[in-house]
């Protein structure tokens with residue numbers, strides 16, 4: 001028989017309580033009320049996706065005494081900026097409040113007047129900003145002006161999560177080449193399909209809607225040829241209102257892409273990246289059907305990722321969302337050719353017949369992922385990461 005141990009006599013009790021207290025204190029320390037409101041501003045910013053290009057996505061909130069007085073996001077290129085909308089909604093009540101904004105307020109006259117003037121006129125006493133704006137017309141001037149006028153500025157809140165909002169835009173403005181974002185969905189046991197050859201919807205509709213936002217935020221959506229052959233995915237943005245999907249790109253060393261694919265119906269730009277010697281007649285047929293065939297170097301009988309990325313950059317593509325499958329995902333992680341990573345987990349198990357997320361082992365240090373955020377989207381968990389190297393490169397100049 002087991003005997004219940006008396007709590008009073010349990011010698012470990014004090015230690016456990018102290019540990020629990022310490023870990024709760026650490027958690028509270030790490031995630032502040034400011035972080036919470038910046039996270040809401042970032043959520044708002046995503047709503048503008050697909051309509052603000054070449055401008056960045058920006059969200060803003062005006063908060064006083066824990067109450068949200070105004071919200072806004074940049075909705076369309078050339079239209080009002082997020083902080084102006086939020087401040088106008090807050091009106092007179094903005095005096096003495098805190099403005100949370102995901103990007104430094106602008107200081108130049110563009111399609112709209114300088115936001116920094118609007119912020120000063122509103123009377124807010126504090127501004128919490130995720131990152132500076134790398135645009136050479138702003139780039140720290142917004143923060144300087146606010147501070148010069150006695151407004152308290154807190155810079156760098158949720159900076160990693162804010163980077164993921166605008167990674168493509170920031171890297172383009174800074175001349176840092178291609179942005180690669182990886183996105184995968186898996187079950188709790190790390191499976192990406194229930195068995196080889198099966199097409200499964202792993203997450204629910206809300207998570208898929210967010211994926212459609214991710215698609216709209218990139219210049220191209222890349223998949224491996226097996227995913228095309230197994231899933232025939234649509235890779236579109238149908239869950240968003242009137243947002244055109246970017247071109248579909250496939251890594252297909254041996255040109256197995258089917259001529260009968262519905263992607264070749266004339267409504268979609270399709271780019272097939274293949275090896276130097278793959279079927280010349282098939283390439284001709286595919287090009288006649290409307291596909292763009294791009295030949296790249298190979299490495300170990302597969303398209304070399306670096307060369308594929310350079311070829312796409314040369315053709316004006318600055319950002320790629322890589323949507324799997326597992327072989328492609330592991331290749332990008334292993335090669336360190338990524339900037340952002342979104343991982344969705346659905347509370348299901350596919351068991352031993354399921355297809356694994358990765359075809360190889362890559363150690364934590366080599367992956368080099370820095371945690372950016374974690375959230376629940378209608379029952380699915382979304383974790384996001386920034387590549388440590390990209391983080392250093394960008395935040396050195398944006399904080």
Ligand SMILES: NC(=O)c1ccc[n+]([C@@H]2O[C@H](COP(=O)([O-])OP(=O)(O)OC[C@H]3O[C@@H](n4cnc5c(N)ncnc54)[C@H](OP(=O)(O)O)[C@@H]3O)[C@@H](O)[C@H]2O)c1
Pocket residue numbers: 183184185186191192193195196197198199200202223224225226227228230231251252253254256301302303304305323324325326327328329331355
């Ligand atoms: N849950 C999810 O998020 C998700 C997303 C997508 C797919 N899936 C599932 O994943 C499965 C397919 O994935 P998979 O891992 O078998 O294949 P995959 O990653 O879709 O495609 C891999 C193939 O792409 C080609 N490729 C060319 N260059 C490459 C490179 N540098 N690195 C890697 N691949 C390269 C190779 O074929 P060649 O040598 O012929 O070129 C390789 O075999 C399906 O079951 C699908 O349902 C799940």
